[in-house]
Amino acid sequence: MGFNTRLAYVADGKAAKARRDQDISVFRAEEEKLRAEMDERKAYKEEVEAPATEAKKAAKAVLEKQEEERKAAEKAKHRATAEMTIGRIDKDTNGEISQDELLEYAKSEESLLPYEDAAQLVEGGEIETATLLDMIQTELITREEDRKREEEAQNKREAKKAKKPKLRDVQVPNPSPVDEEELWGEDGKKIERRPKNQQVQVDEFEDDFDDDLDDYEEVEDDQEYYNEDDENVSPVRNNESYDPETQRLIDRFEEAEKLYNEAKSQHENINNQLREVEKLSDMDFGKEEEFFVLKGQCFEKKDEKYRYKLCPYDRSDQDGTNIGRWEGWEKLADGSNNYSVMMYTKGNSCWQGPQRSTRVEVVCGAENMIISASEPAKCEYAYVFATPAACHKVQDENEIHDEL
Numbered sequence: 001m002g003f004n005t006r007l008a009y010v011a012d013g014k015a016a017k018a019r020r021d022q023d024i025s026v027f028r029a030e031e032e033k034l035r036a037e038m039d040e041r042k043a044y045k046e047e048v049e050a051p052a053t054e055a056k057k058a059a060k061a062v063l064e065k066q067e068e069e070r071k072a073a074e075k076a077k078h079r080a081t082a083e084m085t086i087g088r089i090d091k092d093t094n095g096e097i098s099q100d101e102l103l104e105y106a107k108s109e110e111s112l113l114p115y116e117d118a119a120q121l122v123e124g125g126e127i128e129t130a131t132l133l134d135m136i137q138t139e140l141i142t143r144e145e146d147r148k149r150e151e152e153a154q155n156k157r158e159a160k161k162a163k164k165p166k167l168r169d170v171q172v173p174n175p176s177p178v179d180e181e182e183l184w185g186e187d188g189k190k191i192e193r194r195p196k197n198q199q200v201q202v203d204e205f206e207d208d209f210d211d212d213l214d215d216y217e218e219v220e221d222d223q224e225y226y227n228e229d230d231e232n233v234s235p236v237r238n239n240e241s242y243d244p245e246t247q248r249l250i251d252r253f254e255e256a257e258k259l260y261n262e263a264k265s266q267h268e269n270i271n272n273q274l275r276e277v278e279k280l281s282d283m284d285f286g287k288e289e290e291f292f293v294l295k296g297q298c299f300e301k302k303d304e305k306y307r308y309k310l311c312p313y314d315r316s317d318q319d320g321t322n323i324g325r326w327e328g329w330e331k332l333a334d335g336s337n338n339y340s341v342m343m344y345t346k347g348n349s350c351w352q353g354p355q356r357s358t359r360v361e362v363v364c365g366a367e368n369m370i371i372s373a374s375e376p377a378k379c380e381y382a383y384v385f386a387t388p389a390a391c392h393k394v395q396d397e398n399e400i401h402d403e404l
Contacts, residue, residue, distance in 0.1 A: 002366045005388035006290055013289025020281045027274035034270055038263040045256040052253035059246040074144070075137075082136040085112055086129060097127045112136050112143075283313060284329055286339050290389040294368065299385070301370035308373040310383060316344040316358040323347040323381050324358035339390070350379040358383060364391035 089097055089105045099122045105111055106118035113136055121127060121135070242250065285292040294312035301308045309317040316324040324344025329337050340362055347356030358381040363371070365386025372384045 002364055002388040002391035003393060005366070006391045009290045009293045009389050010288045013285055013292035016292050017281070017285075017289050020277055023277045024274065024281060027270060027277060030270050031267065031274055034263065034267040038260070038267045041256070041260040041263045045253070045260045048249070048253045048256050052249040055246040055249045056242065059242045063242075075141070078137045078140040078144075079133075081140060082112075082133050085136050086133055089132075095129075097129060097132060099127065102127060102132070112139050114139070284337070286389065291339070291387075294387065294389065297368070299368060299370050301373050303373065306373075308370060308381075308383070310358075310360065310370055310385060312342065312385075316347070316360070316381065316383070318356075318381065321348055321356070323356040323379075330359070342385075347379075353379045355379070356381065360385050362387060362390050364388070 086097070087093075089101050091101055092098075102118050102122060103115075106113050106115040111118075113132075117135060117139075121132065241247075280295075283295070285295070291312070295314075298309055298311040298314075300310075306318050311317075313326050315322060315326065324347040327343040327345040329339055330341035330343050331337055342360035342362060344358040344360065345355070347358070349355050356379045360383040363384060363386050365371070366388065368387045369385070370383055371386050372382075374382050376382050
């Protein structure tokens with residue numbers, strides 16, 4: 001029976017090898033095709049990247065110059081406002097700011113200078129007009145920056161809020177009709193029913209709920225706003241606005257980069273599949289592929305102390321401890337292989353000892369099973385494994401170990 005089973009194993013193994021060989025041929029052809037396409041798209045991406053980068057750099061320089069000019073104009077405007085403010089503070093128009101004039105101004109509603117700053121300046125003694133001018137100008141700039149930041153944050157919150165449905169937009173189904181029997185409470189009083197087909201009303205609390213939700217979202221939005229500077233921006237892609245020609249070059253590069261990434265992903269996928277099949281094909285499943293059927297299976301044996309597990313072409317375990325990974329078939333002295341001993345090495349290390357390893361003697365048997373498992377030396381394990389794949393002739397049936 002074992003030898004006949006071996007013949008079936010051989011047929012299955014050879015059929016699987018034929019499929020692997022065919023898969024390798026198909027995958028290699030596809031890999032070459034996708035690699036050529038990937039290389040072509042990469043070359044085009046690099047070709048259009050330089051013009052896009054240069055155009056962006058030039059456009060950014062223009063934008064930076066415009067921003068500098070805007071800031072200079074804004075600074076001049078604030079300076080003029082500060083000078084006008086100095087004139088209003090100097091009520092006696094003697095060209096000097098007294099302590100009383102400064103404190104009086106700081107208390108007024110139109111003050112551009114916090115009272116605490118004014119008081120601190122007064123404590124310093126003589127008030128320098130230039131120093132006061134700089135303080136007012138700085139306060140104007142700070143207020144303008146705060147206003148812009150809040151405006152941007154508010155616009156972002158409103159845009160986000162517009163995308164979310166209000167609670168009033170959620171459709172609540174009508175309650176199911178109740179039975180006609182009377183309902184009574186524990187106090188003996190009749191419980192009033194809700195009229196049939198009456199829709200559940202949410203208007204009474206929906207506005208309060210939405211307001212609370214909006215307040216919570218505002219905190220989230222503020223945190224997102226202040227974290228935007230931490231995002232990594234592509235050398236070419238960003239959210240800035242450029243002139244049409246620059247934007248066209250950037251869009252062309254983005255499309256080229258997208259196509260290249262798609263081709264690269266497809267190539268990596270087929271290449272991974274090819275490597276997996278080639279790795280399987282490189283495994284030695286016997287002269288006639290008779291041991292292929294053991295790949296992917298696991299067999300266990302439990303003795304008085306431990307539970308042993310053998311997964312051919314993969315690993316060996318003792319109560320879940322790795323006692324060896326597949327190394328290969330043990331070679332004879334002349335370098336040949338009679339497929340009688342499997343070696344599993346580089347398992348978990350023993351305490352103050354070597355890495356565990358397992359030597360598996362393969363013998364003929366009517367079924368796949370671990371006959372015995374032992375530890376003849378520290379961290380060195382030995383199995384006897386029976387399998388029909390090792391039955392080379394009908395007579396082997398009569399030579400199966402007594403343990404079977």
